[in-house]
Amino acid sequence: MKKAINIVVALIIVAGLFSCNNGGTSNKNQGALSSSAAEKVYVAPGELDEFYAFVSGGFSGQLAVYGLPSGRLFKVIPVFSVDAEKAWGFNEETKPMLNTSHGFIPWDDSHHPDISQTNGELDGRWVFINGNNTPRIAKIDLTTFETTEIIEIPNSAGNHSSSYVTDNTEYVIAGTRFSIPIPQRDISIKEYKGNFKGTLSFIKVDPEDGKMNIKFQLLMPGFDYDKAHPGRGKSHGWFFFTTYNTEEANTLLEVNASQNDKDFIAAINWKKIEEYVNNGGGKMMPTNYAHNVYDDATHSATSTMIKEVLMVDPAEVPGAVYFLPTPKSPHGCDVDPSGEYIVASGKLSANVTVHSFTKMLDAIENKKFAGEAYGIPILNFEDVLAGVVEQPGLGPLHTEFDGKGNAYTTFFISSEVVKWKLGTWEVIDRKNTYYSVGHLMIPGGNSQKPYGKYLLAMNKITKDRYLPTGPEVTQSAQLYDITGEKMELLLDFPTVGEPHYAAGIPAEIIMKNSKKLYKLEENKHKYATITDGDARVERDGKEVHIYMTMIRSHFNPDNIEGVKVGDKVYFHVTNLEQDYDVPHGVAMIGAQTSELLIMPGQTETFVWYPKQVGVWPFYCTDFCSALHQEMQGYIRVSPASSNIELSWGLGED
């Protein structure tokens, strides 16, 4: 049997090869009937993918960039975790990016990337992503594919209902998962109920440069806030959060947070609160959080500690916050492209619940309340319900949309993706995933304009799908074609870390803006060496500053003498190349840090503590040219008592 399969596979491969050789016709020209799954994902050598997929690394703390439909990995963008390959968190320039109120934190759990939008459509300027563990929101600039800003979220814990953007990227949202004493204080955990609170943070994004600042925090009851999405189109101006643990349990949540038949979706009229705040509403509360900004001109980050935050009590803004009863410990909270439907995936419920925005407004207007919780009105379930997808699978988790009236929901427990119709709530198709799918992604699938061609399902478990690699096996993504009535599984591909959540976008929106190099004349790094003639070494007490340049294929200077044991030696290295795709690296023997990987026109710094007398080499770590192996240099280290003067050179006899 196995042999037979092998033969079939071989035939398919051969067939694929032949078809490619037929004048090199691309897949697009072939009829749907004649194209196999292999052809649909095959991006021929030299051709480019149609979409970027930004897939969070979960516990890796990073953000990986793949091409779709090929599933090829292009880059792992370091965000919340140090990355020796790119010197992220190792060089002097990026260390401040990982500063927090708890000090330097080398890791986090990165969850929900979301691409910036204009008029409810992807604009491809930035990706925002949340760090769960030490609550932070990061912004990645899509001209450089680098993290350029990280803001810590105070009064938050398990920053999970984050980081979703509104129709015009007015706000990016960070909701707490765990409620905590606010402000933090020394009380018994048993006093949870009523004393613990959850905050929902509204981070204003500057429309010009994307700079983030926390405009206000909303002080909510002590539930867990799980997922969120902004209103779209007609519901623009609102934000929706799923909650669980409305029981306010503080122990054995597995049981105690699953008691209530219904939890809530919190509907927040953020425009109303914004108006309240703009008119002087809210109370400044002392706190402490880090705001870290990377400057493209200085190639350096700064970390600023901010000491206060504006706190808003929803009870003081009538008509701003409502609770929509929703079964049962809902996870996904997804708004369809029209903004009318709010889809809640009650993970312990047999059904998928869909609320109607119009009916919600009606109920609010007619003040049809079922009660209140901590002063927040609760609407009647029946009054806001648009419909129910009956028993589509087990463990509904997350829904996105194709822009053609269909919704796609993942089911964690039954390992499947289910396609269903908005409005009629009928199930159209279901396909297995392998296995235990979490989130899914359709490029633009949470915006007003989805690109409904592919669906990416992200799996927690792969078991037998890949060659075994010991107890830890790869997690994976699976690509489905969703252009037809029925979905078609096209491809499995392994992912970095846990592929927790993703955002996708047509490549053409981003690639035209992609930066190719840093212009030397715009380099404002404090320790840059812009002209080769300025390469030098300076001593300031025990500090030695090497102003070094690199170009194919030498360092200037490459011979340095007069360094002593006990010195603190700074390598400030500038890559003088002004050509695309010519980075250089540099590494020093015994330096207790990573290499530097320096892009054309960029300056980076590492510190080396010479501890042993001798002559010690450094070299280029990125294969840069035919003479890469010649790109090396020496530093002579003399005893601390030596009086050898500093000297340096390149090419001198």
Next chain:
Amino acid sequence: MKNVIKLSLLVIFSLSLSSCGGDAKKEKKEKVKITTKKKEVKKVKTEKKEKTYDLSNKGIGPIKSITLSADIDQAMATKGAEVYKAKCTACHKVEKKFIGPSPKGIFKKRSPEWIMNMILNPDEMVKKDPIAKALLMEYNGSPMANQNLTEEEARSVLEYFRTL
């Protein structure tokens, strides 16, 4: 079978190693031991080359034709000197051969169009242009870096070269 493959790989590997090592050693020897002789040899070579310099070769790139005025444009040359200092001196020194050749006296050897195309389009030049190809070999495979000068900047550098 595996052994055979390993063996042949080894042979190939050692061949390539010895060929690289051999070249490097030869050069070093020349440099260290027979400096005076080497200079003599060089002189002969340059004389020969001077006779055969192809000034009609305009190179490959955006510059098709340039007319140099009789007088040097001093303002342009000053700007060119700045650009040269910022973008070129990591590899080119006026007074000596460095990573690449000195620009001094370059107009005796190359057409102005060739010089500008070499600055503006080095990747294609070292692949296709016969002079550029020969230079790449002469300079140990050290490639002319594309420093992404604008045409205007390259033109000012050209004007600066006229002052040398």
